[in-house]
Amino acid sequence: MALNHALDPLPEDANTALAALGLVVDDLLQPIRAGIAGRRATTQNHPRSYAGWRDYGERTAALREGMALRGFRGEELEGVCLTVHPKGDFAIMTAPGNHLTGTGKLGVTTRRKRGKVTQAIVKENAQLQLELELGVTPTAAPAKPTKIPTWVLLVFIDEDEVHSEFSLAAGIGEDGFIDSWTSQIPLPVIRLNDVLGADGDDDGPENPEIAVEEL
DSSP: OOTTOEEOOOGGGHHHHHHTTTOOHHHHHHHHHHHHHHHHTOOTTSOTTHHHHHHHHHHHHHHHHHHHTTTOEEEEETTEEEEEOTTSSOEEEEEEBOTTTTTTOSOOOBSSOOOHHHHHHHHHHHHHHHHHHHTOOOOOSOOOGGGSOEEEEEEEEOSSEEEEEEEEEEEEOTTSOEEEEEEEEEOOOEEHHHHHTTOOOOOOOSSOSSOOSOO
């Protein structure tokens, strides 16, 4: 378990928790809605995995476009898409989570194992948390994207709902799944039919062949 693990149990507490980062709930829910809308734009003639890729792409783009108004910038490290705070205070990435995502329960992990870059980012998060606990003064110099706290916007699509949370990764297992968090902020549930209508789409294969890490 991560050091000083903090789990915010109720979605309505999300705005209070996010305020410390200068964020509000809709900064994160709007990109999720954009991803789901992109998913709906696919047809049965597209490759089955394309719905998941389209969802991720639209979610990432909407997150960057929304945060750009406050000076955030997009960066990409070997397929890992980040949205970085203008002062380098933290970065945001997004990934699918398991069935416990957004439920306020322990046991949340990423749905798929992560690559070497994400593993390095998570290990750096753990080191930064340790330094914070030890009272080490952080450097004032602009940090590299891999050397700043990185929060993960986790998304899980159920049969008729979208569950999500905004969590600070702190540990990654030997299997490559992020499985430990310094802080977890469950977000309000999105009714899938409110975005998609009556039809949903497949989330794509578990191991897509396209070499972009963060789907």
